[in-house]
Amino acid sequence: MLEDTKYVKGGENSDPTTGSLTTPVYQTVAYRHPVGDTYRYSRERNPTVEVLAGKVAGIEGAESGSCFSSGMAAITTTLFALLKPGDTFVLQRDVFGRTIRFAREFLSTWGVKLVIPDVGNKELIEAVNRGCNLVFVESVTNPALRVTDIERVAEEAHRVGAKLVVDNTLPTPVNFKPLEHGADLVVHSGSKFLSGHYDVVCGIVAGPKPLVERVDELRKTLGCSLDPHAAYLAIRGIKTLGVRIERINNSALKVAHYLAGHSKVAYVRYPGLPQDPENTTARRLLRGYGGVVSFCLKSESRDAPETLMTKLKMIQPANTFGAVDTVISHPATMSHRNLTEEERQRIGVPWGLLRLSVGLEHVEDIIGDLDQALNQT
Ligand SMILES: Cc1ncc(COP(=O)(O)O)c(C=O)c1O
Structure with a gap:
C-alpha cells in the first residue's frame, strides 16, 4: 500500500x-x-x-x-x-x-x-x-x-x-x-x-x-x-492526514517567509527557511517542515505579545497546535509559564516569542490577519 x-x-x-x-x-x-x-x-x-x-x-x-x-x-x-x-x-x-x-x-x-x-x-x-x-x-x-x-x-x-x-x-x-x-x-x-x-x-x-x-x-x-x-x-x-500536512507544509513555509520579512519581527524559527539554524539537519531528515512557525517580536514591551494576539481577528489564541484552524500561543504566559525567565532563555523561549500553528484556511487570509495585527502592535 x-x-x-x-x-x-x-x-x-x-x-x-x-x-x-x-x-x-x-x-x-x-x-x-x-x-x-x-x-x-x-x-x-x-x-x-x-x-x-x-x-x-x-x-x-x-x-x-x-x-x-x-x-x-x-x-x-x-x-x-x-x-x-x-x-x-x-x-x-x-x-x-x-x-x-x-x-x-x-x-x-x-x-x-x-x-x-x-x-x-x-x-x-x-x-x-x-x-x-x-x-x-x-x-x-x-x-x-x-x-x-x-x-x-x-x-x-x-x-x-x-x-x-x-x-x-x-x-x-x-x-x-x-x-x-x-x-x-x-x-x-x-x-x-x-x-x-x-x-x-x-x-x-x-x-x-x-x-x-x-x-x-x-x-x-x-x-x-x-x-x-x-x-x-x-x-x-x-x-485526510496526507493532504492536510501537504497543504500545511506549503502554507507554513509561505507564512514563515512573510514573517521573516516583516519589520516588527526580530527573527523567525522555521526549519524550512534557508537561513534557519536547523535548515541543514532538517533538509537531511525531514520530508516537509510542518505547520508550526515561531517568531519573536522586535518590541521589548511586555505587552506586545498580548497586544498582537488581541488584534488578530481570525486566528485564535490557544494552548495547542496541529489542526485545521490556525491558532497562536504565547509560550511565556501559556505553555511555559511555570519556567523562570532564565530557564526559558536557556531553551530559546524569550518573552517576545509567539508560536503559530498554521491551519487550512487560505494562506492569504492567514497572512492578511497577521499583517493587520502586526501593523497595530
Ligand atoms: C510534543 C508533545 N508531546 C506530548 C504532548 C501531550 O499530549 P496530550 O495533550 O495529548 O496529552 C503534547 C501536548 O501538547 C506535545 O506538544
Whole structure:
C-alpha cells in the first residue's frame, strides 16, 4: 500500500460483520464471555481502538501499536514500562513541559537517575555517550523548533546499550518516520496533527511487537485506555492526514517567509527557511517542515505579545497546535509559564516569542490577519 493510501485505508477496509464502510464505534464495556483469546473487556481491548492502533503503526512503518487516553498517558506509561529504579534516563531539555515534570517529580523519586543535558544535538549525544539505559527526545521540539538528529542519537544510544523513544507529534509520520532512522519506539499526542480537528485527546505508541506489548500490558493495568468514540474521531482525522500536512507544509513555509520579512519581527524559527539554524539537519531528515512557525517580536514591551494576539481577528489564541484552524500561543504566559525567565532563555523561549500553528484556511487570509495585527502592535 502506498503512503497516501495508508492514511485512508490502512488498518480498515469495511467492517467484516456488517460491511459498514466506516469503522464502527464499538461502544461497549464487555463482550459475551468468549472462547479463546479474543475481546473480553474494553479497558484491555476494543475493536475500534485497535483499528486506530493498527492504522498509526502502519503509517509509522511499525509492527504494532497501542492507544492511550492522551499523549501524556502514552508517554508516562512508556517511561514506566521501559525504566526501572537504578536506571539512567537521558531526557532532552526542550521536550513538552509535562514530560519534564513527570521525569523530575516521579521518575527521580522512583530511583531513576535523570540526566537533562543542555539544548542541542551535540550536548544530547555527549550525555548519551556517558552511558544510559533509555533516551527520550522529540523529533522536532517546540516552540524553538530544533530538529533532533535522530540517526546520530540512535547510533550513540545503541552503542551504549540504550533504547531511544521519539515523540513524533510535531512533524507527524508524513514529514518524518523515526523508526526508519533508528528509533526503537515512537509516541504521539494524537490530539494534534494526527486527528487534526481539535476534537479529540488521545495518544499512541508504535514500534516492534515485544516493546509495544510491554507498554500495552502496563496500559491495561494503569487503565489509561482510549475511549472508542475518541478512537473513531482520530481514525476519521487520519484519513485526510496526507493532504492536510501537504497543504500545511506549503502554507507554513509561505507564512514563515512573510514573517521573516516583516519589520516588527526580530527573527523567525522555521526549519524550512534557508537561513534557519536547523535548515541543514532538517533538509537531511525531514520530508516537509510542518505547520508550526515561531517568531519573536522586535518590541521589548511586555505587552506586545498580548497586544498582537488581541488584534488578530481570525486566528485564535490557544494552548495547542496541529489542526485545521490556525491558532497562536504565547509560550511565556501559556505553555511555559511555570519556567523562570532564565530557564526559558536557556531553551530559546524569550518573552517576545509567539508560536503559530498554521491551519487550512487560505494562506492569504492567514497572512492578511497577521499583517493587520502586526501593523497595530
Ligand atoms: C510534543 C508533545 N508531546 C506530548 C504532548 C501531550 O499530549 P496530550 O495533550 O495529548 O496529552 C503534547 C501536548 O501538547 C506535545 O506538544
